[in-house]
Amino acid sequence: RKEVEQDPGPFNVPEGATVAFNCTYSNSASQSFFWYRQDCRKEPKLLMSVYSSGNEDGRFTAQLNRASQYISLLIRDSKLSDSATYLCVVNYSSSASKIIFGSGTRLSIRP
């Protein structure tokens, strides 16, 4: 079993739609969680950190469920510019130094 698993997609949704991604992780000792965004042939960049209390940044909402070991990302009112690959990232070790990426979920927004 992979340490961090994501639905690879692709998700193809119309502009203005709401889309949700989930991610599961296997190590219950994992300490921190993130969503990164990667545009085609570019390096990943931090979208947002994920906290147990949930956090929101504009149209983006991230949630963490430690009991079920999953992380979610919700994008509301999607824009064409949201087309990208979204990577679930887990700080995997108890020493908080081993950072593992999921395989990514590809999102395409159509006009």
Add this chain to the structure above:
Amino acid sequence: NAGVTQTPKFRVLKTGQSMTLLCAQDMNHEYMYWYRQDPGMGLRLIHYSVGEGTTAKGEVPDGYNVSRLKKQNFLLGLESAAPSQTSVYFCASRAPGVTGELFFGEGSRLTVL
């Protein structure tokens, strides 16, 4: 404001050749990482370092060696390149703290023939 710089950006090797990828960061970060990314896949951790003089294995360490002789540099070596090592390699350094952000270089595209 360089951040993380990787060299070279492109390289073509023949099977069995050796090479070293250099990652340099100017943010004084302790933690540095090497990942590889294959088509349609996420990033897989090769090796990482939590400070000068220390390295640790990631998910896919076989066929690679690393060194962190200076805090600002993290080198990734391929002693005998194989076609399976054709990939895009990303280096990153991490800001302090459990939730510290990863800062990536632009990637190094390696082809092994």
